[in-house]
Amino acid sequence: MKFRTFSSAIAISIMAMSLTACNDDGVNSIPTPAPSPSPSPSPSPSPSPTPTSGDNSDSPAVALGITSDTTFDTATSFFAVRPPSTIYGEQEAEPFGEGTEIAFSAGTDSYTFTRSDGVEVTLTPDDIDADGELQGEGGLFGSSEGTVYVVEDGDITHTVAMVPPGTYGDVTMSYMAISLWNRQDESGSMFANEIQWQVWGQPTQTMPTSGTATYSFDGAIGANGFAPNEGPAGAAYDFLNGQSTGSLDVDFGSGDIGVALNLIGHDYVADADKDFGEFLGTGDITSGAAYGGTFNAGGEFYGAFFGPNAEETGMTFFIDSSDLKVTGVAAGFPD
Numbered sequence: 001m002k003f004r005t006f007s008s009a010i011a012i013s014i015m016a017m018s019l020t021a022c023n024d025d026g027v028n029s030i031p032t033p034a035p036s037p038s039p040s041p042s043p044s045p046s047p048s049p050t051p052t053s054g055d056n057s058d059s060p061a062v063a064l065g066i067t068s069d070t071t072f073d074t075a076t077s078f079f080a081v082r083p084p085s086t087i088y089g090e091q092e093a094e095p096f097g098e099g100t101e102i103a104f105s106a107g108t109d110s111y112t113f114t115r116s117d118g119v120e121v122t123l124t125p126d127d128i129d130a131d132g133e134l135q136g137e138g139g140l141f142g143s144s145e146g147t148v149y150v151v152e153d154g155d156i157t158h159t160v161a162m163v164p165p166g167t168y169g170d171v172t173m174s175y176m177a178i179s180l181w182n183r184q185d186e187s188g189s190m191f192a193n194e195i196q197w198q199v200w201g202q203p204t205q206t207m208p209t210s211g212t213a214t215y216s217f218d219g220a221i222g223a224n225g226f227a228p229n230e231g232p233a234g235a236a237y238d239f240l241n242g243q244s245t246g247s248l249d250v251d252f253g254s255g256d257i258g259v260a261l262n263l264i265g266h267d268y269v270a271d272a273d274k275d276f277g278e279f280l281g282t283g284d285i286t287s288g289a290a291y292g293g294t295f296n297a298g299g300e301f302y303g304a305f306f307g308p309n310a311e312e313t314g315m316t317f318f319i320d321s322s323d324l325k326v327t328g329v330a331a332g333f334p335d
Helices: 008-021
Strands: 070-072 075-082 086-094 101-105 110-114 120-123 147-153 156-163 166-168 171-173 176-185 192-201 212-216 221-227 235-238 245-251 256-267 272-287 290-295 299-306 312-320 325-334
Touching: 075 299, 075 325, 086 299, 086 312, 086 325, 110 156, 120 147, 120 156, 171 176, 171 325, 176 312, 176 325, 192 299, 192 312, 192 325, 221 256, 221 272, 245 312, 245 325, 256 290, 256 312, 256 325, 272 299, 290 312
Parallel strands: 075 312
Antiparallel strands: 070 101, 075 086, 075 192, 101 110, 110 120, 147 156, 156 176, 166 171, 176 192, 212 245, 212 325, 221 235, 221 325, 235 256, 245 256, 256 272, 272 290, 290 299, 299 312, 312 325
8 A cells, every 4th residue: 555645646636626616607616615723725535644664663662762651742733624614624733742642552562642632543563554655755755664554443544654763865863753644534425634744752851041053954844735826726735855945943042933944845746846935934932842933924833842952853834825735844953
């Protein structure tokens, strides 16, 4: 079972869904999505990134050196398509420590993911999809070897992909892990799809109180998005090609945070890349190792510093601009 995340199949599905939603007046008559935390176009039935499964060394908690039962906090970014009330999707993000909890059972090497709204899934080694393969085109998501779990519960299918600490091309991730949870619900008359990114790991216990630092996101940005103004029904993009770049600047004394993301996505229907330009955001350290802020174009980001002396950072984000609706994750390392 191999998936290319947010690939041509996804783009085609959202276009088909958009056209299906039209009445005789044409595509401009698509119903307005129901109000949500931040409305945003997103695909309907869509698989998640699926790293190649492996042995116990691919278990993120084990790779983090965890040997006892542990519950990890996360920062999350989320989008959902719940037709007919939400045709294109909705976006939101949650601060580190307020989003999904990931409970690791060391004895069974299993994980229980519990969203803040109570939705949960338990993943065991028996749920590993041995044929899963992450098919990004470059950077961290083009060379990752992690683990993908598939759990079926009646009409609901959970697919959870986890990328543990490791070296992926030019990116070495030591103190954090990235995961993506895709929940597909076929119980209704129309397919509902929910996707959530998480970043988690070993948060910095003693934060620096002075000095500044810059972390590079180059090659370590993973996201999915939709350009609503392209063509009659918009165009779906993924951002797993390793071309997107970015940075996070922090002043540890004041707590001020600055974020810049230059996002380059790939449209698999048109088989073309597009540079959406730079998105700037500002925020601050909120508590301990956690931080959060907003983008000038609309949207939010949340994350944390990981490892001794804030050696790494990871954040989840969504951007809600007029030209691009995008949800994703970024891992940062000292520049």
